[in-house]
Amino acid sequence: MRRKLIQVICAILYNCNFTGFAKGTIYQGDIKGICVPGLNCYSCPGAIASCPLGSLQAALVSSKYKFPYYILGMMILFGVLLGRVICGYLCPFGLFQELLYKIPSKKVKKNRWTKRLAYVKYVILIVFVVLIPLTFATPGFCKYICPAGTLEGGVFLVSMDERLQALLGGLFSWKMLILVLVIGTTIFIFRSFCRFVCPLGAFYGLFHKVSVIGMKVDENRCNGCNACVSSCKMDVEKVGDAECIQCGECKRACNQCAISMGRKR
Amino acid sequence: MRNKWTKNRIVRLVAMSLCISLLTACGLDSARKQIDEKQQIVNENTDQEDVTEAAYEEEMVLKEVLEGDVAPDFTANLVDGSTFTLSENSGKVILLNFWATWCGPCVGEMPAFQDLYEEYDEKIEILAINCMEDEDTVNQFVTETGYTFPIAYDVDGTISFTYPSSGIPYTLVIGADGIVKNIYVGAADAETQYKLYKGAIDATLQE
Incomplete structure (x- = not known):
């Protein structure tokens, strides 16, 4: 919203x-x-x-x-x-x-x-x-x-x-x-x-690996269920790759609350 | 965790919109100021009655030149070092063009101007005014293409502002009486434009 x-x-x-x-x-x-x-x-x-x-x-x-x-x-x-x-x-x-x-x-x-x-x-x-x-x-x-x-x-x-x-x-x-x-x-x-x-x-x-702001996945919380990728309507292989438009829709799909948006580095 | 994010986001969003609106407001102001200065120059140069301050207040920008208007006067510095003043060339049919090196259709139609220049020789004046690129860029273009028809600089955009247009190429045919006869925005290939301009020039010459 x-x-x-x-x-x-x-x-x-x-x-x-x-x-x-x-x-x-x-x-x-x-x-x-x-x-x-x-x-x-x-x-x-x-x-x-x-x-x-x-x-x-x-x-x-x-x-x-x-x-x-x-x-x-x-x-x-x-x-x-x-x-x-x-x-x-x-x-x-x-x-x-x-x-x-x-x-x-x-x-x-x-x-x-x-x-x-x-x-x-x-x-x-x-x-x-x-x-x-x-x-x-x-x-x-x-x-x-x-x-x-x-x-x-x-x-x-x-x-x-x-x-x-x-x-x-x-x-x-x-x-x-x-x-x-x-x-x-x-x-x-x-x-x-x-x-x-x-x-x-x-x-x-092309900048998905280096951009300052974007989607982050907390590896400690992630249980590898892949709900994020399968719920995503873009052609992503994983959260935050080159096809990811960083819209954050996957946050809702993640029941581990492992995904957040913010400063990546 | 989530709450903190929401707060952060909203603060950031507000800050961002503020920044952008500030930038926008200042930009418009300075643009307006610049137009103001240009307007004054134009008024001094042309004494055009119809471009009144009141009309300007309403329109924000200079009035577009229309077919049938008196062509606003200007003085341009040419690539060959000489100057061209419109009012000093009254009595002649003038083809005035506005162009830039980055503009594909402008560069594409230029052979038409070269052909017309060689064909009509002294009978008409052709002037292609570059739109706000630096002199080196224009010089390099002229050297590379080898065009010999008169090309002028307009680094600060004074002349372009006098002839506002929604786009280039922008070409005007001005009669011997100083009245704008035809206005063209955009261009097809050089051959089509040659026929188009030739038709307009011949019609204007016969008046």
């Missing part, structure tokens, strides 16, 4: 340029110079700060002229401090998917196929976020995949600006298709985008 509250506060704080929604304009002030930790399109009329993933791609596109120290440093700082706590608590698109999952329907539980699909996001991180911007000078993930961008930037801005409507073509249809697919699958599969696609989660997942 507290987690939902933090998620909602976060989503509002990230997008508190309310006049932008009314006018269909983008906030371009000083705060756009910093990144929010979660996935939140900076082309959203409400966004007051930048998307780390979008900024990274933009920086890599022009990395011929300048190495992206600033944005990489900021992302590594987020990773080292919070890791995927960001996914569980500070990401509006994660909240969006969790709300979609609340729609009553038959749910697909995790299985060995979803565990395999979980590796796709690492491929997307390398190919679409790093290689395509470096070789083709185009922000691959933002351009061809990101459904958060389609939802926040695409839908809002395009519906309010006629000049942008004139530019619509195959690419827009493709991205709308991806958005519809993500929304559709998320109703049946918990956080399908986070688990299989999101390169930002993949990046933060």
Whole structure:
């Protein structure tokens, strides 16, 4: 419950340029110079700060002229401090998917196929976020995949600006298709985008061993019943690994009270 | 154990929200102040009657330039060392573009400007204003790509603020009378943009 509250506060704080929604304009002030930790399109009329993933791609596109120290440093700082706590608590698109999952329907539980699909996001991180911007000078993930961008930037801005409507073509249809697919699958599969696609989660997942804050298991109390892992809706092998979004749902499943969240080191 | 956690968490949550809202508030304030200064510069430069203080109070940011408006005046420093002042070029059709090296579509449409520059020569003015990147970055880009059409710096964003837009590439065709004839946001490939701009320039030249 507290987690939902933090998620909602976060989503509002990230997008508190309310006049932008009314006018269909983008906030371009000083705060756009910093990144929010979660996935939140900076082309959203409400966004007051930048998307780390979008900024990274933009920086890599022009990395011929300048190495992206600033944005990489900021992302590594987020990773080292919070890791995927960001996914569980500070990401509006994660909240969006969790709300979609609340729609009553038959749910697909995790299985060995979803565990395999979980590796796709690492491929997307390398190919679409790093290689395509470096070789083709185009922000691959933002351009061809990101459904958060389609939802926040695409839908809002395009519906309010006629000049942008004139530019619509195959690419827009493709991205709308991806958005519809993500929304559709998320109703049946918990956080399908986070688990299989999101390169930002993949990046933060790399820090699961070193991040300062995260889930801790008290080895003295743990009786190895594995209730935590089997109750978890993500593709985790153990509490706090790269797939863990540190949401803390497993605390409830643990009858030994061995799991807690806090400073790991 | 659990109680302590709850308390800790709530304190931390409140502290975090406070920090963020403080940061947000200060940021907005300084952004506003900056816009204020820019506004003054613009007012001094252009004496634009329609951008009144009252309108600004309401709008928070400068008014977007619309087709049919008088193009706001500015002076830009060019990569080749010369300067370009819009008002000194009245009587000529001007193609004004805003771009950045990190902007894929901007860089993608640049061959169109080069072609137009070579084709029309002295008949029109083309100026591509870089948006707030440092001079070294722009210089390196120009050296590497070898473009010869006029490219200008706008390191502190003064000109970009005079021509606010929701995004780049942002391109305007300005008539000989100083009136903005066409405005384009975004761009397709260079070939499409070439035809688009050429059509607009020809129509403006014939007026």
